[in-house]
Amino acid sequence: MKRQLTPEDIRAAVYGGAILGGGGGGFVERGLRTAELALQVGAPELWTADEFGHDELTATVALVGAPAAPDPLVLPTHLLRALELLRRDLPRPLAAIHTNENGAETTINGWFHSAMTGLPVIDLACNGRAHPSSQMGAMGLHREDDYRTHQGYAGGKPHTYVEGAVSGHLTNTSNVVRRASVESGGWVGVARNPVEIGYAVRNGAPGAISFAIELGHRFLADGPAGAAEHLGGGTAVSGTVREYRCEQREGLDVGVVVLDDAAGTTLRFVNEYMTLDLDGERRASFPDLITTFDEAGQPLASADVTVGARISVLVAPAANLQLSPTMYMPELYTQLEEMLGVEFAPAEKVLAGA
Incomplete structure (x- = not known):
């Protein structure tokens, strides 16, 4: 067409x-x-x-x-x-x-x-x-x-x-x-x-x-809640940013966002959000979709997060996205894990890429 x-x-x-x-x-x-x-x-x-x-x-x-x-x-x-x-x-x-x-x-x-x-x-x-x-x-x-x-x-x-x-x-x-x-x-x-x-x-x-166009129409009609429903996901957490660090490394933004909440919510990013941890346990990891919204409900890039801002975090499972086979090639995660100092390529990704 x-x-x-x-x-x-x-x-x-x-x-x-x-x-x-x-x-x-x-x-x-x-x-x-x-x-x-x-x-x-x-x-x-x-x-x-x-x-x-x-x-x-x-x-x-x-x-x-x-x-x-x-x-x-x-x-x-x-x-x-x-x-x-x-x-x-x-x-x-x-x-x-x-x-x-x-x-x-x-x-x-x-x-x-x-x-x-x-x-x-x-x-x-x-x-x-x-x-x-x-x-x-x-x-x-x-x-x-x-x-x-x-x-x-x-x-x-x-x-x-x-x-x-x-x-x-x-x-x-x-x-x-x-x-x-x-x-x-x-x-x-x-x-x-x-x-x-x-x-x-x-x-x-x-x-x-x-x-993307279909998702955008849903968001424009119903806000973050509509987008989350469209993606089969939900809002994992909301809170105020207590700590934000970002540095350019090898032409990429590498950093961390910590919320001032009881769960000690931590997001790590390399341009895109790679991991979301709640109460010290992994809640989502790339290629799961982890997206932040500002207090007005607008999508917020990792580069635009600031200390003191109130944000919400949408999570949708990778299975509900239009992904290419490259997302399940384990060798592509090595550099990113080294940059962040954490592992986030779980076993099912390795098996799918085998």
């Missing part, structure tokens, strides 16, 4: 994405601005994967960086430049593009590209919730020994602007792009990892954009 994206889709996509961001995935206001601009300059289209041949080529469009970085800037022109740098290195033309994840800014990844280039956006994400590492958004390509990726990137203010194109092994090129995000001031727009659409369907999360 083909559909032209409309003004009614914007708020639903951004707010649904913000909830699925689980603390990461960008910021609501910036997502709204970019999506509105896309509809002002063109007519972006969302196509289901069955509109394409399985051997046609698609590529991921993404944002890479640390949301709490002090001086980030990615403009729509940077997004187009990243795509241009990727396309010049490809052996054959792209038929479409797709986003890496769901988030306030990332659900609408590709809308501006589509409006300006005519390339349709596939109703598919590399993963149906936000995640911190490029490999988690690479649909298992790190396990493909013969795969050679191409990545284009651009971003930064005039005095920190960087752009480039890099080809090679997925891990090495992703490290280059992550470092570029640091040098740019915190964020870069990226176009990367061209694959055949059949591969993306098997290894990604088809239907992820529609899923």
